[in-house]
Amino acid sequence: MDNQFLVSFALIIATFGLYIGIAVYNKAKQTSDFYVAGRGVPPVFNGMAIGADWMSAASFIGMAGTIMVLGYDGLAYIMGWTGGYLLLTFLLAPQLRKYGRYTVPEFIGDRYQSNAARLIAAIATIIISFTYSVGQLSGSGVVIGRLIEVDAAIGTMIGVVLIAFYSALGGMKGITWTQVAQYLVLIIAYLIPVIFMALQITGNPMPWISYGEVISELQILDQELGVTEYVTPFTEATKWQFLALMFTLMAGTAGLPHVIVRFYTVSTMKAARWSGAWALLFIGLLYLSAPAYAAFSRFILMTQVAGASINDLPAWTAAWVDTGRLSVADANSDGILQWTEIVISNDIVVMATPEIANLGVFIIGLTAAGAMAAALSTAGGLMISISAALSHDIYFRSINPNASERKRLLVGRWSIVLATVFAGLLALNPPGAITQIVAWAFALASGSFFPALLLGVWWKRSNGPGVIAGMVVGLSVTLAYIFAAKYGGFTILGIIDTGAGVFGATAAILTNIIVSLTTAAPSQKVQEEVIDLRYPEQMTYKNGEVWMEETDDVSKYSAK
Structure with a gap:
């Protein structure tokens, strides 16, 4: 065993122990603890928990890599996710908290006076959260697989066991305080490497200021190598795809059930608004750093790996090639590795960069622990959403309304275990990159929940038949477009599967309005x-x- 393995393994085991200890200490003892943490979480800590819930494996592991590969076009992810959070904080979260329910489907069912609407919303919650969790578990497999040098599938199943245990035990109360710890781990793990890289490359420890110099050098390198310039817009996709993806991520953010429920854990509307304000600060620390991370990573690869002898590559390349997520084949057989001969998965850039930049075993181990914290924190929140949909919205509200509190907790815990195992099995062979899978979840949320919540809060004329028709049509259009674009090559204006939400949301809003206006108005x-x-x-x-x-x-x- 080398030092890198021992340090990384020790850091991850230590953080795992911390998360499990917090879950055990904050074990949910009643349904309000399990679903909404007793509504007693202080705003600043709720902001941290929201940040951890929000900054998933897609943000920690995938976003910097996506920007590094796509350049300017990758910024749609940052602008969409950040803009969507503002939309949620100001337009929906305080109002939903005032309504005082446990889940998003429960709000929809009671607001629209419709059991059918609640059931459809519960099913949509399961579909969206399940899709999202596949990306998180896939990310945990990448991290654990690289750490202990096993197949990513084994790493995924290790993540499944851990998530199922602490999520089922602690419920929302345990998850909340676990996510506070996970936020601290992941943000420290993200900032330290990018600060060290900034110091190493520019001599300035402020990456948010110094990475502009590196961008200028990248433009020169791009011109010398004859590749598409890093900062040129719409080279990887059309302008319409950029805008559609940005809208999908914004609307999807405002409709994600596992994020919305975090605003139910505070005591008042005011506390919900302050939670959003704190969360924006905590999220901004990572999102403002991701473009710098991407620029530094690309610069190091272009200057230290590209152009090197194929027989004299750094030791780190062999380990990542073994994972199947890095290819460095000498296609033209000239003995020199060209930039165009490096094929690196978006999902390994953040994990590999500390090794690429030779930042030392502690930083490499810390990054691994941070990546695991990001994947686990979001996966835990998603499992709670799936569990609440199954045990509260479907079992308690529709099947057995006389169920005891003990029975409801038992159903909730088993729902988490089963959902985690099923998501883990699908994550063994994920249908796309982490950011792509996550974008599908956002597209589904933008086509179903965003229109239902937006009209439910801001248009009093929207009614039960309208929301049912809107959710069904929105989900159907979104799913149909994702499959048609990914597997059939069908696109409109160059909009691919990750931008499907723009069509789903438009169809859902129009359907909701038309059906609501042609049927009876809600009661006074x-x-x-x-x-x-x-x-x-x-x-x-x-x-x-x-x-x-x-x-x-x-x-x-x-x-x-």
Whole structure:
């Protein structure tokens, strides 16, 4: 065993022990703990948990690699995901928290007065979360497989066992505090390598400032090698694909059930808004660093690996070639490795860069621990969403409404175990790269939940038949376009499978509006509840007037 293996293994085992210890200490004892952490999480810690929930393997492992490979076109991921978070924080999260339910399907069922709508939403939650979790478990397989030098499939199954254990035991309460720890691990693991690379390449330890110099040098290298310039827009995809992907990620973010439920874990609307503000700060630390990470990685590969003798490549290349995610074949048989002869998977760039930059065994091990934290934190949140859909929205609300609290917890825990195992089996042979799989999940969320929630909060005329038709049509259009684009080569304006959400969301919104307008309007009570959601928690809307609570009295605030 070499030092790198021992250090990496020790760091990952230490963090695993930390996560399991937190889950055991914060074991869920009642359903409110299991689903919404007792609604008692402070905003700053909820912001950290949201950050960990949000910064999945796609963000930690895949995003910098995607930007490194795609250049300018990869920025759609950063702009879409960040913009979507603003959309969620300001347009939906506080209003959904005021409604006071446990899950997104429960909100849809009660807001639209429809059991059928709740069931469809529960099924959509399972489909979206399952798709997303396949990407996370695939990422954990990459990390563990490289660490202990086994096949990625074995690494994936190790991740499955760990996630199933601490998610089922702690529920949302355990997951929340585990995610706080995972955020701290992943952000430290992400920032230290990029800071060291900035110091190594530019002499400036501030990567967010210094990577502009490296971009200028990359442009010169691109011209010398005769390859597409790194900063030239729309070289890897059309302008329409860039915009469609950005919209899909924004709308999908605002409709992801496992992210929305995090805003249910705080006590008030105000706390929900502050959670969003803290989360933006914590998420921004990684998202602002990803382009720098990508630029430094590409620069090191172009200057230190490309142009080297095929028989004199750095030792790290052999280990990554063995994983099947790096190819360095000498295609023209000249004995020199050309830039165009390096084929590197988006998913290994962040993991491999500390080795490429020779940052030392501790940094390599820390990066591995951070990548695992990112994959596990999001996977845990996704499993809770699947479990809540199965045990609360389907089992408790539809099948057995008289179930005891103990029985509901038992069903919830077994739902997590089974969902994790099934997702892990599919992740053994994932249908695409991590960022691509995650983009599909966002497309499905943008075609189903985003229109239902947007119209449910901001259009009082939207009704049960409208939301049912909208979700069914939106999901169908999105799925059909993903399959047609990926496997049939069908595209509109060059928009590929990852931009499918733009068609699904458009179809769902139009269907919801048309069906709602041609069927009976919701009751006056429901319409007043919808208007009431738009006011701060201390205000209520009733009989066309807004009332403000003052201590134990309620006084009229303004007439509408």
